[in-house]
Amino acid sequence: MQAAKQEGRNGHRDATLILMMYRHGLRVSEAISLRWDQLDLKQGTLHVNRMKRGTPATHPLRGPELRALRQLKREYSESPYLFQSERKGPMSDRTARAIIARSGELAGLPFPVHPHMLRHSTGYYLASNGQDTRAIQVYLGHRNIQHTVRYTELAPGRFKDFWND
Incomplete structure (x- = not known):
């Protein structure tokens, strides 16, 4: 920018x-x-x-x-x-x-x-900040959740709260 x-x-x-x-x-x-x-x-x-x-x-x-x-x-x-x-x-x-x-x-x-990199960056940013996959799906306008899942698969903190020992 x-x-x-x-x-x-x-x-x-x-x-x-x-x-x-x-x-x-x-x-x-x-x-x-x-x-x-x-x-x-x-x-x-x-x-x-x-x-x-x-x-x-x-x-x-x-x-x-x-x-x-x-x-x-x-x-x-x-x-x-x-x-x-x-x-x-x-x-x-x-x-x-x-x-x-x-x-x-x-x-x-x-x-x-290229411009689509901005759209992908949005998805990865939201996923890495722990936003709900369904919320990201609606935000990006995806009809199929499979198009959204790609962003959450690489989110670094997606497993961090699985165990609280």
Whole structure:
């Protein structure tokens, strides 16, 4: 996010895109189709419409997201879309992918970065913090629990409370 923020004239927009994709486990198509009417900045909620037959959900928005979104609203209020193009329409899939790949390069990551890595990072983060597998399933919009289990299989503390000797 810091690398995205430093690059180009849309740095805040690009950093907010990365923040929202990571915090909410969004796919590229879900992120670029986000509209202002899916947000309630006063209540701090985001209605996520999942693609690929995923289940929709309402997610809480935390302080960093709310601040970033309020600034984004001030800067790009002409469009119904959160992440708009230079032509005031929704950002393209290709542009979002390029922003994330370029941000990874600018951050000096030793491997190529693609947007779905943010979604996987969300799942692994939630699992490693001990969140319930079913809750992660609903949060990420997975219809099948098998898609969620991959995150909990590698959670380092998943056995720590099995015995209390």
